[in-house]
Amino acid sequence: MPCLPNMAVLRGNNLSKKFPGVLALDKVDIEIKSGKVHALVGANGAGKSTLVKILTGYYDSYDGSVTIDNQEVILRTPFDALHNGIEVVHQEVDTQLVPTLTVAENLYLENFANRYGTIVSTRDLKKKAEKDLSDIGFPIPAFEKVENLSLHEKQQLVIARALLHKVKFLILDEPTSSLSLIEAEKLFELVKKLKARDVGILYISQRLDEIQIVADEVTVLRNGRKAAYFEHVPQLSKIVEAMLDSPQEDLFPKKDLRQFGQEILRVEDLKCLNRVNGVSFSVRKGEILAITGLTGAGKTETLKAIFGAIRANNGKIFVNGKQIKITSPVDAIKSGIYLVPEERRKEGLILDKSARENITIPFLKNFCGFLGKILKKNECNHAKSLAEKVRLVPFDIERQAQYFSGGNQQKIVVSRWLGGKPKVLLLDEPTQGVDVGAKKEIYQLIIQVAKESAVILATSEINEAVGIADRILVMRNGKIVAELTYENADSKAIMSYAAGVKQ
C-alpha cells in the first residue's frame, strides 16, 4: 500500500453554496488533517453532501476557498480533486461505478482518463487487479461485472480504487448506512489502517455510535451552518443537542401496550431463488416483528417475496388464516400487505414527480370520478393529511420528490401506505440514512401503525431491532436461525446468531 510521509491539511474556508431558493451551505469552515478522522454529522438536509461535493469538484462554482497546506486549490472538476489527492466514497456508490464494466476495469477507470498507456491488455488488467485487490485484502472477483456485485463489495471496490491512487484525503459519505455490523467493523479496521498511513479522513455518518469508535474530531452542521466543533469526541448527547434544535430524549419511544390480537399473517416454508431457504413465521395484530441479520442474509428477499415483487419458488402465505396467492404487488396490496422498499430512490420514488403524486399513487382509485378522472381537490387534501401525519419537511407537497432530503423522501414513501388500511406493513431498512430526529419520528409512526395492524421490520441495525420490536427473528443464509422476544432480546446474542458464532 502506498505511503505518504508528509503531513498535510485540507482546509475549507467560508464555504457557501446556494441553490435556487435554498442556501444549502452557509460559510462553513472545516479542516481535515493527515492521519486524523474528522467526523461530520448533521440532520438530513444539513448540507453534508453539499460540502462533500464541493471538496470533490462536483460543482463548478461555490463561494469560499479551499486550501491544502495553505496553498489555495481550485476545485471545479472531479479531475481537480483527484489531482490534489482528494477522493470520495459517495453515499450512493452506484454513481461512481460503471455497471457494465468489470471490477478490474472499474478499478483503473481513472487511468483510462490519463495518458499512461494506450493499449490495454485484458489479461494484464485482470492480473494486476487480482494482485492489487488481494494486497488490500478485499476478496472481490476481478472479472465480475460490477452490476453483479453486492452493495458492500461495490463500496470496497471504490475504496480500493482510492487507495490505489495514493489518496491524501478520503471522504466517506455514510459508508456504513447499508453495511451490517460485521462489515462495518471491517470498515473501521480499514479506517484505522488508513489513519496509520497518514490519510486524512472526513467521515460522515448518521450512526452516532460509530463516531465514538472511529473519529478524532467532530464538526456538526445544522441548516447549512456549522453548529459546533469538538476537538475530541464528546458525549453523544452533546452532538445530538448540537444537531437538533430541541433537546432529545430517548431515541426509541416507549411502547406501552404489549398485547397482540389474532394472527394476521403467516408464512410457511418460503423459498426464493437461493437466497431464502424455507422461512416460516407469523405475526399478530399489534405486533412489531423485526427481522435482522447481516447483509445478504435474505431479509430483503423475504419481504419482497411476501409482497409479490419477486417470485417465490415455494411457500404458502395466509392472511387472517386464509391462504392467498400473491404473484404481484397488486395482489399483495389487495390483501392489505404493503412494502416500504429498501432503496427509496431506486424503488420507492418517482423522483421527478411531486410529493403529492408519489403519496397518492397506490390508492388513487379512491379519488377518481367518472372515467377515472382524478378529483384534484380530494387528492390534494388526502396527500396533505398524510404528509402531515409523517411531518414532512418542508411541507410542500408540490415539490419534486428528488428535492427532499433522504429522511423526508423516506417519509413520503411511508406515508403513501398510510392512505390505505394496512393489515401488514413491511418495512425494509426504513431508517437507513435518516437522521436521529427523523428516525424517532419514523419509530413513532411505526408504533402508531402497529396499533391497527402488524408491522414487519427488516433491519441490519440490531439496536433498532432491540429497541422497537416485540419479537426478533435472526436470519442467516436465508434461514431463520433464532427467535427472541423483547424481554430476552440482547444485542450480543443476536450478533452471534447472525454471524453464525452461535447456533
Place this chain on the structure above:
Amino acid sequence: MKDRMTNFLLKYGVITALVVLIVFFSLSTRAFFSLDNFFDILRAVSILTIVAIGVTFSVVVNGMDVSVGAVTGFAVIFSTALMVIWQIPWYIAIVGALLAGIGIGLLNSFLILKLRIPDLLATLGTLYLAQGLQMWITKGDAVYRGMTNPWDPMRQVTKGFIPKEFLTIGQGFVFKTENFRGIPVPVIIMLCVVLITWFLLEFTRFGRAFYAVGGNIEAARLAGIPVKKYRTAAYVISALLATLGGLVLASRIGSGAVKAGDPYLLDAVASTYFGFAVLGVRRPNVWGTFLGAVFVGVMLNGLTMLNTPWYIQDFIKGLVLVSALGISFAIRKESR
C-alpha cells in the same frame, strides 16, 4: 422580471414562433390567411398528429415504437385490400384493420415484455414485418379499383372498390353552411384523438400511471401499478393510433399505395420529441406533439404558397427545427 421573460419564452417560445410564422405568411401570400386554408393545414397534419400521439404513448412509458410508420402503411394496404381484393364491406374492413393493429401492438409488447427484447430492436423487427406484409398482401402492387387480383392464379381483374362511406373518413366535411366548406372529417377525428388522449393522460389515474411507469418503473411496480399492463397498453395504443392514421390515409388517397406510411415515422418521432422538449413541460405530452405537427404543417403550407423551390423546403424545415430547438434549449440552459 428577467426570470419571468425567460419563463415566458420557455413556455410560449414555440407558440410565439408559430404566430410569427403565421403573420409572416399571411402578409406575404394572398391565400394563406383564410378559414379554408386553416382547415387545409389542419387536415394536412391530421394523420401525422394521430400517428405521433401513438408514439407519444410509447415515449411516455419510457419506450420507443419505431414500427408506427410501417403499421400505418400496413393499415392502408390491409384495409383497402380487404375492400378491393376480397370485396368485404367497408365497416368490416375498418374493424379488421383495427384488430390487426391491436394484434401488432400485442406482438410488440410480447417481444418487449415477454422476451425482453429492447424496445427499439423489437419494434424495428415489427417494422420490417409490417413492411413485408404490406408488399406480400399485394405482391408489390398497389391497391386500386380494377387491379388484377394478385392472389388469383388466373389474374382476373377484381370487382371490389372503395365505397363512398369509407372515403368520407378522409375526404368528407361536416358542419357545412352556405359560405363555409365545412370542417374536414380528418380534422374532427384528429381533434377527438387529441382531446381523448389529453384527457386520458392528464386528468385520469390511468394517465398518472402511464407517466409513473415511465418515470420509475420499479417504483411504480412496488406501488402496486400493474406495469406490464400499462406498457402493453401503451404499445397497443401506439399501434392502434398508427392504424387509425393509416385508415384516414387510405381514405384520403382512396387507394392503397405500398409504403405509404413510411414518411410518418421520422416526422412522428420529431413531433413527439419536439413537443416534449419545447413546451417547457419536460415530458412527452399530447399538446406538445400536436403543436410540433402543426408547426411543420404551417411551414410546408406557407413555403409552398411562397413558391419556394421544392428542393430547399426540406432544408428550411431542418433549419427551423434545429433553430427552434436550439433557441429554446439555449434559453433553458441560461435559466439554470
Place this chain on the structure above:
Amino acid sequence: MKDRMTNFLLKYGVITALVVLIVFFSLSTRAFFSLDNFFDILRAVSILTIVAIGVTFSVVVNGMDVSVGAVTGFAVIFSTALMVIWQIPWYIAIVGALLAGIGIGLLNSFLILKLRIPDLLATLGTLYLAQGLQMWITKGDAVYRGMTNPWDPMRQVTKGFIPKEFLTIGQGFVFKTENFRGIPVPVIIMLCVVLITWFLLEFTRFGRAFYAVGGNIEAARLAGIPVKKYRTAAYVISALLATLGGLVLASRIGSGAVKAGDPYLLDAVASTYFGFAVLGVRRPNVWGTFLGAVFVGVMLNGLTMLNTPWYIQDFIKGLVLVSALGISFAIRKESR
C-alpha cells in the same frame, strides 16, 4: 451440461443460425457457395457495415445518431458534386466530404452537448438538414457526367466527371491472381474499419473510456474522464463513418443519386442492436454489428438466388430478425 448448452447457444446462436443459412443456400443454389460470391456478399454489406459501426459508436456512449442515413446521402451528393459540378480533383473531393462529415458530427455534438437537446431530437434535426442540403446542392437533380450545371444561370453542361481513381474505391479489386478475381476494395475498407474500431474499442484505454461514458456517465466524469470529449468524438466518428460509407456508395454507383443513403438508417440501427443483443456480450460491439450486417446480406443474396419474389423478401427479413431475436432472448431468459 444443460447450462453449457444454453451458454453456447447464447453466444453462438446467431453464428449457428448463420451457418445453417449458408449451408441451406449452398445446397439449394448453384452459385451461392463460391469465393466470388462470398466476396460479393461482403461487398454488398460493406457500406451498411461501415455506417452501422458509426451508429455503434453513438450507442456505445449511450446515445443515438439517426442522422447517419442522411449524412451518407449527403456525402454521396457532395463528393460527386465537387468532382462533377465544380471540377475539383478527386482527392480533394474526398477530403472535402470527410471534412463536411466532421462538421456535421460537430454540429450534432454541439446540439447535444452544448444546447443539451436530447440526442434523438438533435440528430433528427441534422437528418432533415443533411437531406435538405443534398437536394439543394443539385436542385433535385442527380449528379452525373454531362449534367447541366444547376448553379449556372446559363444551364451549361458541366465538364466534370468522376475519375477512375475515385471509382476504384467502390469498384476496384486488389490481390488479383490468375484464377482469382481479387478482393473488392470496399471489402478491404470495411475490414479496415472493423479491425481499427474493434482494436480501438476493445484494446485501448480510449475504448474503455467510451464504454465507461456509456455505462455510467456520472462515474466516468467523477473518474476524471473528459466525457464531453468522448461524446463529441463518438458523434464525430459516427458522422465520419457515415461519410466514408457515402464515399464508397458514390464510387460504387458512379454517380450521385439524391437520398441514396436513406435506406441505411434503419438497417444500421438494426445491425447495431442485433449485434448488441445477440452475441451474449450485452453491449454494443463491433463484431456483433458486423455480424448483424452480414446476416442480412447473406439472406438477401441467397433469397435472390433462390429467385424469391422481391415482395416477400422484406417479410422474410423481418421474420428471421424477429425469430433470431426471439429465440436468443428466450434462451437468455430461461438461463436466468
Place this chain on the structure above:
Amino acid sequence: QVQLPKKFENPKNVRIALVREVGEGSFFERYLAGAQSMARELGVTLLEATAHGDMARMVTMIENFITQRVDAIIIDHGRPDPLMPKIKEALDRGIRVVTFDLVVDDNRVPEIEQDDLLIGYLISKQLAVDFAGNANVIYVNVGGFAPLDKRDKMWQIIKWRFPGIKEVAKIGAVTGSTAADTQTRMEAAMKEKPEANAVLAMWDEFAKGAVRAIMQAGKSDQFKVYSVDVTTEDIQMMIQQNSPWVATVGTDSYAVGRLAVRAAAALVGGEKLPKYLLVEPQLITRQFLVDNNITNMDELVKALPALGESNLVWPEWLKALTEKNKK
C-alpha cells in the same frame, strides 16, 4: 396580329400550378426545367410543388392550389384513385387540369402520356430481333406501377410471339436506392443463372444497377442490356467503353414539360384540346449514340429531332405570345 385571349393580356396573372409526385432524379429535373422554360417564354407564373412520392401530400398540395384558386393545375404522375376527386373538385371550380402519365376518366382533362405500350413493345421487340428470337433474359421489373405494368404487357406478348426468348430470372425492387439495390440483386442473379445473356430493364433506374453489376463483374461481353427512358446520365453510361447497355426507348422529358405548360396555358386561354396528347417514344441504340458522338440529351435531341419539341398544342396565339415575350 393575332388576338390574345383576355387572360393573357397580362400573362403574369395567369397562374399555373405544377404538382409532381417525385422531383428527385435527372428525368424529373429535366422535366421541370422544360416546364419552367415554357412558362418563361409564355410569361406566365408557374407554381410548383413536389410530394416526395407521398400520395397524401400530393392530394394536400392540389387542395392547397384549389384553395389558392390558380388558373390551371398540371398533375405529373400520381395515382388516379386519390387524385380523381380532387381533379373533379378543381374542374368544378373552373380550374383547368392537365395530367402527365396519369389516367383520368374525364373528358375535360387532356392527358399527356408517353406511350408506354409502345415503349414496352419497341424495346422488347428490339431484344427479340437482336437475339434472333433466342435469348435467356434476366427481367428487371416490378408490378404495381401503371407505366411499368403497361410495359410488362408488351413483354408478355413478345415472349408469346418468340418462344425462344426465355425469362430465366425476374428481379427488381423499388426502394429508396433502387439502382444500388438492383446492382446487388443482379450480382446474385448473374451467378445463379450463368446461361443468361440479356437483361431487359423496364426502368432506367433498374438498368443502371444492372449495367453497373455487369461491368463491375467484367461480363460486358456476355450481356446485352435493354432499357426504358433516356437521360444524360443514361447516355453517359451507354457510351462508356464496354458498356453492355445497347438500346433504350424513351422520350425527352424536357419537351414533355414544355408541352404540359403549353397545354395548361392553352386551356386557360379557352382552347379545346384533344383528350390524349401522346408523346411518341423513340428507340435509341448505343451504336447511334457512338456514331454521332452524342454525350447528352441536348445533343441527342439535335441528332434525333423526333425526340425534340413536340408539335402538339401550338395555337396561333400561343406562338404569338412567345414571339412577343422574346422581344
